Amino acid sequence: MQYHLDTIPVWEAMEWQRECPLCGLARKTEAEEIERVLGASVMEPGERIKVNARGICREHHQMMFAKQNRLSHALLMESHHKEQLDTLHKLQSLSASGAGRPSLFSKRTLAEEISSTLAGMHAHCVVCEKIDTHMSRYHYTFLHLWRTDKAFRKAWQEGKGVCLPHVQSLMEQSKKVLSRKEQSAFASEALAHLIHALEIDAADLAHFTRKFDYRNQSMPWGESKTALERMVNRLRGWCLGDEPYPIKER
Numbered sequence: 490m491q492y493h494l495d496t497i498p499v500w501e502a503m504e505w506q507r508e509c510p511l512c513g514l515a516r517k518t519e520a521e522e523i524e525r526v527l528g529a530s531v532m533e534p535g536e537r538i539k540v541n542a543r544g545i546c547r548e549h550h551q552m553m554f555a556k557q558n559r560l561s562h563a564l565l566m567e568s569h570h571k572e573q574l575d576t577l578h579k580l581q582s583l584s585a586s587g588a589g590r591p592s593l594f595s596k597r598t599l600a601e602e603i604s605s606t607l608a609g610m611h612a613h614c615v616v617c618e619k620i621d622t623h624m625s626r627y628h629y630t631f632l633h634l635w636r637t638d639k640a641f642r643k644a645w646q647e648g649k650g651v652c653l654p655h656v657q658s659l660m661e662q663s664k665k666v667l668s669r670k671e672q673s674a675f676a677s678e679a680l681a682h683l684i685h686a687l688e689i690d691a692a693d694l695a696h697f698t699r700k701f702d703y704r705n706q707s708m709p710w711g712e713s714k715t716a717l718e719r720m721v722n723r724l725r726g727w728c729l730g731d732e733p734y735p736i737k738e739r
């Protein structure tokens with residue numbers, strides 16, 4: 490796949506100086522996509538067709554619901570459900586006519602046919618797919634900047650690195666952007682960052698648990714109050730605590 494570089498958002502994420510710039514970018518992209526799906530894509534026929542065909546996952550329905558834009562959400566569901574209902578009717582006719590016999594064209598039994606069609610009906614999400622597309626480009630750009638831009642390399646070296654899942658996805662992408670020698674140099678730097686950050690999280694987490702002993706009441710919290718969230722986010726990608734990017738007040 491050919492990617493175009495998108496340096497501005499990647500640089501911006503580095504300047505946030507959060508625990509993982511890529512978690513920040515992913516979360517910001519997600520928030521923007523939720524806004525877009527509820528806004529423009531309700532109005533744009535092309536986008537609407539995609540939502541109708543692919544649907545939206547549970548997590549992103551929850552985020553859309555929390556936006557309190559019930560009319561847009563309802564309009565999307567009104568047209569999406571029609572496609573789902575069409576497919577269900579087809580399955581219903583198939584089951585009425587087939588009664589469990591394998592079809593002439595497929596070795597699958599009726600139950601397998603129905604099960605796999607139903608699985609496909611709730612397997613996709615336009616928001617997840619958009620985030621994946623953007624993130625692939627950001628990973629590509631991140632590695633390109635690491636390789637070519639001295640200022641970016643310096644910001645990376647002085648920063649906190651990225652979380653474990655994002656080290657993995659950068660390593661995956663690195664095959665397309667970096668030479669073998671560069672891949673191993675990048676891996677060393679990324680792993681050193683990760684180990685160092687995790688050791689700090691671990692020391693803070695130990696301090697955090699000690700604070701629950703009444704004998705340690707007078708001990709200051711220090712940096713330990715966010716140790717649990719930081720450690721979970723570091724090992725699994727951001728999912729707990731403060732948003733991983735600065736949210737502009739409107």
Ligand SMILES: [Zn+2]
Binds near residue numbers: 509512513651654
């Ligand atoms: Zn991350």
Ligand SMILES: [Zn+2]
Binds near residue numbers: 547614615616
């Ligand atoms: Zn989704």
